[in-house]
Amino acid sequence: MTIDMTETNNAEKAIxxxxxxxxxxxxxxxxxxxxxxxIELSVSEKEIIVICGPSGSxxxxxxxxxxxxxxxxxxxxxxxxxxxxNPKTAQGIIRDNVGMLFQSFNLFPHLTIIKNCTLGPIWxxxxxxxxxxxxxxxxxxxxxxxxxxxxxxGQISGGxxxxxxxARSLAMEPRIMLFDEPTSALDPEMIKxxxxxxxxxxxxxxTMMCVTHEMQFAHEVADRVIFMTDGEIVEMGPPExxxxxxxxxxxxxxxxxxxxxxx
Amino acid sequence: xxxxxxxxxxLLKFVPKPDRPPxxxxxxxxxxxxxHLFGGFWxxxxxxxxxxxxxxxxxxxxxxxxxNAVWSAANRRECMTVSPxxxxxxxxxxxxxxxxxxxxxxxxxxxxxxGFGIGIIWALPLALKRLKGKLQIGVAGVVLYPFVAAYIxxxxxxxxxxxxxxxxxxxxxxxxxxxxxxVHTRGKKLSxxxxxxxxxxxxxxSAVASFILIMALITVLCLYIFRGVELEYVSIEFWGGxxxxxxxSGFSITMALPIGIMLALGRRSTMPVLxxxxxxxxxxxxxxxxxxxxxxxxxxxxxxxxxxxxxxxLAQVIIAVCVFAGAYMAETVRGGLQSIPKGQFDAAMSIxxxxxxxxxxxxxxxxxxxxxxxxxxxxxxxxxxxxxxSIIGLFDIMLMARNISIDKNWFGLHSExxxxxxxxxxxxxxxxxxxxxxxxxxxxxSR
Numbered sequence: 001m002t003i004d005m006t007e008t009n010n011a012e013k014a015i016x017x018x019x020x021x022x023x024x025x026x027x028x029x030x031x032x033x034x035x036x037x038x039i040e041l042s043v044s045e046k047e048i049i050v051i052c053g054p055s056g057s058x059x060x061x062x063x064x065x066x067x068x069x070x071x072x073x074x075x076x077x078x079x080x081x082x083x084x085x086n087p088k089t090a091q092g093i094i095r096d097n098v099g100m101l102f103q104s105f106n107l108f109p110h111l112t113i114i115k116n117c118t119l120g121p122i123w124x125x126x127x128x129x130x131x132x133x134x135x136x137x138x139x140x141x142x143x144x145x146x147x148x149x150x151x152x153x154g155q156i157s158g159g160x161x162x163x164x165x166x167a168r169s170l171a172m173e174p175r176i177m178l179f180d181e182p183t184s185a186l187d188p189e190m191i192k193x194x195x196x197x198x199x200x201x202x203x204x205x206x207t208m209m210c211v212t213h214e215m216q217f218a219h220e221v222a223d224r225v226i227f228m229t230d231g232e233i234v235e236m237g238p239p240e241x242x243x244x245x246x247x248x249x250x251x252x253x254x255x256x257x258x259x260x261x262x263x
Numbered sequence: 264x265x266x267x268x269x270x271x272x273x274l275l276k277f278v279p280k281p282d283r284p285p286x287x288x289x290x291x292x293x294x295x296x297x298x299h300l301f302g303g304f305w306x307x308x309x310x311x312x313x314x315x316x317x318x319x320x321x322x323x324x325x326x327x328x329x330x331n332a333v334w335s336a337a338n339r340r341e342c343m344t345v346s347p348x349x350x351x352x353x354x355x356x357x358x359x360x361x362x363x364x365x366x367x368x369x370x371x372x373x374x375x376x377x378g379f380g381i382g383i384i385w386a387l388p389l390a391l392k393r394l395k396g397k398l399q400i401g402v403a404g405v406v407l408y409p410f411v412a413a414y415i416x417x418x419x420x421x422x423x424x425x426x427x428x429x430x431x432x433x434x435x436x437x438x439x440x441x442x443x444x445x446v447h448t449r450g451k452k453l454s455x456x457x458x459x460x461x462x463x464x465x466x467x468x469s470a471v472a473s474f475i476l477i478m479a480l481i482t483v484l485c486l487y488i489f490r491g492v493e494l495e496y497v498s499i500e501f502w503g504g505x506x507x508x509x510x511x512s513g514f515s516i517t518m519a520l521p522i523g524i525m526l527a528l529g530r531r532s533t534m535p536v537l538x539x540x541x542x543x544x545x546x547x548x549x550x551x552x553x554x555x556x557x558x559x560x561x562x563x564x565x566x567x568x569x570x571x572x573x574x575x576x577l578a579q580v581i582i583a584v585c586v587f588a589g590a591y592m593a594e595t596v597r598g599g600l601q602s603i604p605k606g607q608f609d610a611a612m613s614i615x616x617x618x619x620x621x622x623x624x625x626x627x628x629x630x631x632x633x634x635x636x637x638x639x640x641x642x643x644x645x646x647x648x649x650x651x652x653s654i655i656g657l658f659d660i661m662l663m664a665r666n667i668s669i670d671k672n673w674f675g676l677h678s679e680x681x682x683x684x685x686x687x688x689x690x691x692x693x694x695x696x697x698x699x700x701x702x703x704x705x706x707x708x709s710r
Binding site for chain 2: 064067068069091092094095096098099100102104106107108109110119120123124165168169172
């Protein structure tokens with residue numbers, strides 16, 4: 001894996017325009033059901049993409065494909081120019097480059113917060129335990145919950161759990177972060193604390209792809225907003241354009257629903 | 264005017280009320296009795312009915328087992344003349360030694376005690392909090408201890424390999440206790456004390472190297488000390504009683520979990536051949552009575568092994584019981600695996616953990632924790648089921664108990680030995696159940 005990494009790094013220096021995520025002709029079926037239809041997308045490094053759309057539109061499936069949690073039948077996905085065709089190498093490419101957050105946090109309930117964070121560094125990156133703990137404590141401090149390090153996930157609030165999940169992902173030093181509705185399972189007061197951390201991440205130059213219904217976040221942080229429905233990318237552009245002047249009636253309709261609900 | 268508006272817009276500062284300790288309600292013993300046993304007419308009636316029933320059931324048993332019982336007599340006839348309605352414990356007491364050790368020679372029974380003593384001593388450090396690397400101790404125990412115990416139980420000329428492993432096991436045990444002492448005084452294991460001297464030679468591997476060197480040293484020492492000692496040979500035919508029961512069930516309880524985990528993972532695997540094999544094994548073994556498996560192990564298993572291999576009955580039975588217990592355990596473990604939400608797999612994958620790491624670091628610790636009651640239930644029933652080996656002629660505690668009734672002095676003494684071994688089984692099984700509940704409580708506090 002280390003060899004692959006250096007190769008990409010060199011390639012990047014030579015051609016700075018290599019995109020962080022390159023998706024072409026992506027098609028996926030669940031049995032007969034066509035979930036993703038001809039998805040084309042190129043995300044450059046440090047770009048913030050927000051994906052929105054009605055439920056069942058395939059946006060979660062789409063983002064899970066990028067992390068190789070779902071298989072797909074057609075098309076290619078490349079991370080920093082390395083295609084994920086081979087399942088054997090895909091796992092390594094993902095591990096070295098991509099982190100992911102889930103709606104239900106998915107912390108490991110049998111491990112303390114700090115052990116949740118150091119598990120990856122210790123077992124996969126072979127970092128000595130003391131150093132891994134030090135790094136993870138710094139990350140927990142960054143997301144504002146260093147004092148909870150010895151607690152178990154069941155003992156802290158949802159917002160805190162999601163921030164731990166962010167720290168756990170960051171401990172693997174990813175260059176791309178994927179978010180699958182990270183605030184959907186949270187109370188209003190907790191949504192903000194998680195969004196603050198995400199804004200902070202965005203400002204630090206992380207490449208982010210985020211499935212969310214937080215239109216305020218999309219408006220303030222996103223470079224591009226994607227609207228998906230029925231497995232297709234219908235609309236894509238700067239937040240001003242997609243959120244204020246959508247081209248399609250379906251987008252307009254969806255936005256009205258989301259905005260009226262929020263206010 | 265200005266003052267009034269500021270007073271109106273200024274918000275009250277919220278200060279939470281101070282906590283109060285919870286109210287403790289106590290009525291004393293009389294109050295408790297009134298509340299729980301005699302609260303109301305029907306409740307009182309029920310209490311009285313239950314106690315009457317208990318009295319009617321327990322009284323005759325106590326009369327038989329304690330009040331009218333005979334504790335010392337030369338034979339059953341004497342018992343009958345002294346007290347025809349009482350239990351004749353004299354027979355059980357006379358045979359007690361055989362119930363525990365089977366037909367193991369009286370003078371050599373200290374070897375059985377020594378063997379099990381070593382096992383207990385080996386397991387004790389696992390309860391220590393400050394000792395690290397318990398998995399290693401456990402695995403070493405599972406691998407080495409059977410050889411050590413077999414060496415002591417069997418005796419006789421055991422060959423160089425067995426002697427070497429025996430000494431290796433003893434060396435590990437000695438090193439374990441040196442480590443326990445050092446960890447509690449210096450906070451370091453013996454191998455950690457020496458590894459800095461070895462660092463120039465072995466570099467990063469110095470910790471492993473110093474461990475191996477120390478082990479080798481103690482092993483050679485053991486080899487030297489015990490070189491002339493030869494224990495008298497006791498054939499497996501003479502093993503029996505509780506001793507044999509504990510060997511068979513101990514072995515199969517230890518092996519059931521690993522076998523079960525492997526079969527359960529195999530059954531959930533995406534590799535078809537592995538999955539078919541696991542399903543076939545589990546379903547085949549589960550749908551056949553244990554007695555059949557035991558009979559087949561004795562009559563059919565030799566067909567599958569080369570003629571030169573000397574399989575004894577005990578080994579065959581242990582293999583059969585292990586496979587049987589493993590198949591049942593597999594379904595228990597599979598139930599545990601299914602209770603783990605899919606999100607845990609997603610999270611483990613997204614960190615980059617591979618299949619085995621995901622299973623052993625994330626999924627199995629949670630699944631097994633959720634399954635402790637079921638696993639211990641399997642263990643307990645396995646422990647009791649091993650009495651079935653008496654049917655194929657192994658003199659386990661069950662067959663020893665039934666043998667008492669055909670002894671010419673104690674002819675027809677059926678109930679007393681069975682009651683006695685029931686008490687023994689209860690002690691063991693209740694112990695296991697209590698231990699599992701303690702384990703559950705301990706693991707639950709960390710949630």
